[in-house]
Amino acid sequence: MAAGELEGGKPLSGLLNALAQDTFHGYPGITEELLRSQLYPESIASADMDFNQLEAFLTAQTKKQGGITSDQAAVISKFWKSHKTKIRESLMNQSRWNSGLRGLSWRVDGKSQSRHSAQIHTPVAIIELELGKYGQESEFLCLEFDEVKVNQILKTLSEVEESISTLISQPN
Amino acid sequence: MEASSEPPLDAKSDLVDFQWKLGMAVSSDTCRSLKYPYVAVMLKVADHSGQVKTKCFEMTIPQFQNFYRQFKEIAAVIETV
Numbered sequence A: 001m002a003a004g005e006l007e008g009g010k011p012l013s014g015l016l017n018a019l020a021q022d023t024f025h026g027y028p029g030i031t032e033e034l035l036r037s038q039l040y041p042e043s044i045a046s047a048d049m050d051f052n053q054l055e056a057f058l059t060a061q062t063k064k065q066g067g068i069t070s071d072q073a074a075v076i077s078k079f080w081k082s083h084k085t086k087i088r089e090s091l092m093n094q095s096r097w098n099s100g101l102r103g104l105s106w107r108v109d110g111k112s113q114s115r116h117s118a119q120i121h122t123p124v125a126i127i128e129l130e131l132g133k134y135g136q137e138s139e140f141l142c143l144e145f146d147e148v149k150v151n152q153i154l155k156t157l158s159e160v161e162e163s164i165s166t167l168i169s170q171p172n
Numbered sequence B: 001m002e003a004s005s006e007p008p009l010d011a012k013s014d015l016v017d018f019q020w021k022l023g024m025a026v027s028s029d030t031c032r033s034l035k036y037p038y039v040a041v042m043l044k045v046a047d048h049s050g051q052v053k054t055k056c057f058e059m060t061i062p063q064f065q066n067f068y069r070q071f072k073e074i075a076a077v078i079e080t081v
Helices: A010-025 A032-039 A051-063 A070-094 A147-169 B061-080
Strands: A099-111 A122-132 A139-146 B013-025 B036-046 B052-060
Touching: A051 A070, A099 B061, A122 A147, A122 B052, A122 B061, A139 A147, A139 B036, A147 B013, A147 B036, A147 B061, B036 B061, B052 B061
Parallel strands: A099 B052, A139 B013
Antiparallel strands: A099 A122, A122 A139, B013 B036, B036 B052
């Protein structure tokens, strides 16, 4: 089977191995598990393999003798396209050791009285954050904000967004 | 406009402080070229007894944008109540 001997990086040959098996032997399907077991043990240079690089590589392979057909190249290309995001996301989740934000739900109450103080007709926002570390159960954090606080947070978040815009606009 | 499973009053905390940083994960033992930006948040929250706790979490950029969008919605609603 030619796929196993292709040059151009261990991760790719692992991927192609798995795909070749599927193509030639009709294995039920390439699951993310199989893909992971092929790719992860290798020293992965990049999970963000440039799609253009892959296309170029595959095209070159179709031209080689004993290489892959252009149909196979198309399958591989399509497969990588659809799985790349999932793999990347999985790698991102695994390398984040803090809690992640799993969910956010909220409601706004028109509060007329509270246990702690005699506020009249003060609207409050109640926000529930669902946090969780990779592979662990969620922790729920319930917070109460008045209008002033909501606007303070909003201002802070706009600063964050500005920061992000600056980062993205910088060429690296 | 009440939720169906309303938490008891004293389970709600007050946000005392909101700190953030924008980071870039470059590399890790599982992947040598991660290259993804993330927003790390550190909240200081005070429960009804006044005890202050720290809660940290991270968001990807899309998650942050959703977070921001939801806060804008909250602000819009709270203004009208």
